[in-house]
Amino acid sequence: MSWEIVIGLEVHVQLSTQSKIFCGASTAFGAEPNTQADAVSLALPGVLPVLNKGAVERAIKFGLATGAHIAPRSVFARKNYFYPDLPKGYQISQFELPVVGQGALTIQVPAQGKQPAYEKVVRLTRAHLEEDAGKSLHEDFHGMTGIDLNRAGTPLLEIVSEPDMRSAAEAVAYAKTLHTLVQWIGICDGNMQEGSFRCDANVSVHKPGTPFGTRREIKNLNSFRFLEQAINYEVQHQIAVLEDGGSIQQATVLFDPDTGETRVMRTKEDAHDYRYFPDPDLLPLEISEEWKQQVAATLPELPHTKQERYVRDLGLSAYDANVLTQSKGIAEYFEATAQACNQPKLAANWVINDVRRFMTEGAKDENGEPAASEVRDGVPGRDAIRVPAESLGKLISRITDSTISNAGAKKLFSALWTAQDTTNVDLLIEQMGLKQVSDSGAIEKIVDEIMAANTDKVAEYRSGKDKLFGFFVGQAMKASKGQANPAQLNEILKAKLAG
Amino acid sequence: MSLSTQDVEKVARLARLAMSPSEIETSRNQLNGIFGLIAEMQAVDTDGVEPMSHSQDLAQRLREDKVTESNQREAFQAIAPQVEQGLFLVPKVIE
Structure with a gap:
């Protein structure tokens, strides 16, 4: 019995707002380091987050476009971990009560070899609002790491799918459909080079009819090609380990585009314990039926x-x-x-x-x-x-x-x-001079001239050499400088050649 | 419910707090005191009461999506221990 591949995707979509999710600093790409890092982005003492209406509107749009449940009340939570590009020591995200609940996306999987193209519905588990972290630059600054906090606080919508995909091709089709959709409804610029659309893939293999295998998560894939390569490599790796009698350890892995391989970043033992709790700086987000209707009216x-x-x-x-x-x-x-x-x-x-x-x-x-x-x-x-x-x-x-x-x-x-x-x-x-000659008199004149100049060929054609018809069409087209109406020319030629 | 020394050590590690054995013991007693308060509260009948995520029964106010902050990098970096090329420098982080 062959292995079945099981894939679920988490996609981070950068929302196309002017300002950050919890403060009025600009989100424009490519600015000089830290010139868009205000007091809130830097987490200076005493600052408080104020939620951006534009980010919420974009989340509502996505929920409406995927037929998802939009929570009338959702809650922001703190996800606690330490990293220098996260100056607060926690990321504001959503945990138990996300803004967008279960939805679905219909994908078209293109034909591959003998397998024809087919349609499939991928279920969406949820989508939640959160802030992005800053950037760490590990180039050598005298043995130090450089931190740019321009990206800190940029609004993200994390879209989580059910483990419904069964091949790399399906995962790519899903990612592409999602990529088209978020641009279509105007919530994301879709620029993958600039990191506006980043995929994490949860991959496992198992024998059909048995429980799902242990999954490994491939982080931060920013092109469809890498997504496909990384999944295919990961699947081959997992099958090889299992067929050798080994077992898969739950882990987070990174894809190296240069070698085409995945390598372990951290295992379950040192997995983060994020200690989520509701952020006391933010009240529950309420979305009224009326607001939903207003946003629905703007959907294309x-x-x-x-x-x-x-x-x-x-x-x-x-x-x-x-x-x-x-x-x-x-x-x-x-x-x-x-x-x-x-x-x-x-x-x-x-x-x-x-x-x-x-x-x-x-x-x-x-x-x-x-x-x-x-x-x-x-x-x-x-x-x-x-x-x-x-x-x-x-x-x-x-x-x-x-x-x-x-x-x-x-x-x-x-x-x-x-x-x-x-x-x-x-x-x-x-x-x-592209105008066709559709004047039948003019075409007839051309045909007559050609037949007169090629009496031998006319005789051959009439004695049964049908293939010569093409020769006459060519000659007539040439004589008309390509401007004779082809349908009309055919008709006249046929009639005249028939004699 | 009461916390063991190992529980407190784990929480301290997650919070990046270096604690001496005596501090761990003090914290364990204080935290267990808080669990005692929670146990008392859990004795209250809350059937049919909607759980709140915030002590204030209000909805989040929103701001319009407008850029209101200007570049103040120079002022912010004047108090940073080390900067270079506009970046904050921190001890090397290796993933």
Whole structure:
């Protein structure tokens, strides 16, 4: 009997507030060390925390978006441990009564080898508000450690899943879905390089039908690739130990991207005893039904709802609907394009194939490297799309009304991407000479000339060499400088060749 | 419930307090006194009373999400024992 993999994720999402969770210091990334560390961030004596309404609103949004229970009353607790980047000696978090209770996230796991793509519901255990710690810099400061407290007090939402995932692929699909969702509802900038979205993975293996195995927790994975590599390594390691007759000790491990291995950070014996208790500096957080309603009114249509609507109302495939909703920017662009041309399927094809390709290829700097500002974790922002949706809509309309051919449309799109004026599509069609010849008289004249110049081939075709049809199409296209309407040309050629 | 010497030693270690055997004994007696008070309170019938997480029966007040603090690094670091390149320096921490 083979091993079953069991994975649960804890994700720390940095909330996109202007100020910190318990004080008015800025949360902007990249400032000079300690210039955003005020008296509260430094834990100077006598300071008191005051909760940021913006952080609570974002937690409510997340709860609403995952169909979770939002606690009418939740409590902040002190998590006690000693580390120099935590000057208070405790982290303010939530323990027994978190702000967001049980919810669920539907994920699409992509096809792998012979296994087709499938959908799965991952249950969410809870999500709670807490403050981030500062940063320790272990480079050599004459044998000392440098402490930057700019990040101390930055609001985090820790989202905890049930151990519902059964492969690294499922864990990555879950993390990606969550990553899309938090950006979609505007509670997190999603920037993984800057640490705005950090994953911890709890991994264990067991034989189906037996209790779950002992888990090890892989800390601080800040890319989807590392998440996948770390889980796969950890699973292989645990299976190897168990099959050798050993046992797994509960532990916290770190992933080393250079070696692709995990190594033990601390075992259960020296695990922290956090001695949580309700923080006497903070009163219970109350969230009224009315406040929830107000926040609900600001929520955009969610990715999953959009997918269902695209399939049901616009006739798109589930796959296409999924691709189009991987970012809100792409989804909005697609909808604007579809509306402009009233051809949702064509609009979907253009956005999925051409627009996305140009976004990734177009968003490269002079060295051919992806420009960081535009492509973030493989999902470029809408600002990377150079052709306005109205122009792409117009281009599609010009295909459907036979003004331009598909081949001409590709050339036009490429030109539009780099054009100064990206709005006057018809003028560009004119300037590029892409207008198809749809005048049947003109096409007939071309066909007649070609047949006259190739009487031998005409005879061969008529004696049964059907393959020559392509030759005539090629000649006619060449003679029309590629501008003959292909459907019309085929029709006329067929009729004339038949004699 | 009463605490053993080992219990007090463990709590002292978690709180990073260095305590002599006589201090441990004093603390053990004081803590056990507090447990005595708790035992008395637990004798009160609290059936149907909603537990509170704070002594004041009020809800948390919230502040608007606005940056109100400016950079005062120089003032804060003037009282720090050691700083370099804007960082506070502390004895080396190894994870």
